[in-house]
Amino acid sequence: MASPPISELTNRARDIFRLVVEDYLESGQPVGSKTLATRSEVNLSPASIRSVLSELESFGLLAAPHTSAGRMPTDLGLRLFVDGIMQVAEPTAAERAAIEAQLGAPGPIEAALENTSALLSNLSGAAGMVMVPQREARLAQINLVPLDQTRALAVLVGEDGHVENRVLELDTPASASAMQEASNYISARLAGRTLSEAAKAIQAEISSGRTALDDASKRLIENGIATWSEDAAKRPVLIVRGASNLIDDSALNDLDRVRQLLDDLENKQSVAELLDSAREAESTRIFIGAENRLFALSGSSVIAAPYRDREGRVVGVLGVIGPTRLNYARVVPMVDFTAHSLGKRIG
Known part of the structure; x- marks a missing residue:
């Protein structure tokens, strides 16, 4: 099922949809009409909000995991949000300087790749992944x-x-x-x-x-x-760091999903193949939930970007993997900037 173009939603529906997604990405919990009614930017009664939520659910953008439990975005809804509504938060000057300093430290390239994977994990609160360059230095x-x-x-x-x-x-x-x-x-x-x-x-x-x-x-x-x-x-094709970040407080309510995700990460060749599909991308690619077959069962998202040498040749791919409620607005530009920084280090 394809999501409706953002232009087909009324301003009211678009605003409610944005609030639901943003609240869900922050809390990991379904968002109800009573919660939305307390927001200062929402000038609607709970009954009117419920009507809008039902409309968004009929479009396949929201789902109710349990009766009267509020709504949460579907993979389709997250895709619409990421492509049409989300406003990215560019890394601050301090964050950019910290990334460049860590990746620019002298030492073997393997250390830089390890640092990159750990850095992505720390920045995203998820697991960081880096593909080793498929080339040998002269x-x-x-x-x-x-x-x-x-x-x-x-x-x-x-x-x-x-x-x-x-x-x-x-x-x-x-x-x-x-x-x-x-x-x-x-x-x-x-x-x-x-x-x-x-x-x-x-x-x-x-x-x-x-x-x-x-x-x-x-x-x-x-x-x-x-x-x-x-x-x-x-030498490993893929370096994964920070998998323990995937087992947070919210994961305790969904241990089967986390266990499935950790099992998926053990299959490094399949994960590397998924990342490799982002090699030809001009910038960051986002795979949400069931959009990629590998992580469909675990309901996870992957944000990946190619990194290039100084001649513009793609030498590898890096990214993060975590639950679909990743902070896309912050993580997407962070992954993109890290890819550029690693590219400078590769030379």
Whole structure:
């Protein structure tokens, strides 16, 4: 059933509808005619308000969960509100500065992605989600630094100046000179390649015997390539933080829905596919309740936005998931701004 255009509602019906939705999003409780009658901007009797509520219910915009329990917006009603009535509340200057400061902190990109997911969770009071970029940085240099007899630190420097540290476990102890030789050998063959591209070329050289490396340096490089390849394969497609926020006081009245939502979040591949559908969006996309099949049973909403590198290429998607009574007016622009901020960090 399609919702009626907002222009088809009378001014009175539109005002009542807006109040019901706003009160519901704030409290999570159905809104009754007596409550609405106490609002200063409503100059109607409870009987007149009930008549308007019935009309809105006939349009499929409101529903009464129980007899005489007041009304709450349907998924259809929330869609109409979000698309035609809602006035977004842009992040304040202080909020923007805090987001940019947290995402702009130096460190590996994985830390920035973790921070973004946690940040979205804190801002929305729901769960934050970030898809790991589906690309590898092009590297300029690799340095191997001994930590102890069985471990070395690999310092990977990207063409964009980004620095990433990874710990490399050693099968046999390696001298500082072997690590230096291995570092020089790998760096000379990076030449703007990704780590996987360089690893393939280096492995081919070593396998064909076309190198002058000593055995210690050769073992070190082969060990590093194996470790890095395995590490890349194990990286999560999706980072979810703040799922505990979904179990608040209001959730205690609807534990089955929350349990279903938490089960859905365990299926990270399906969640990632849902987020991936927002990759081509110009800005933030909103999936409300049954509009997406994955979260139809849990009655949840997803707000998602793509984030881009400095060349405008989409490298991932981030967003939040929570009950359909999310504060859309605040969360939508917050997600959009966070996506822009992360894009600057990705470079």
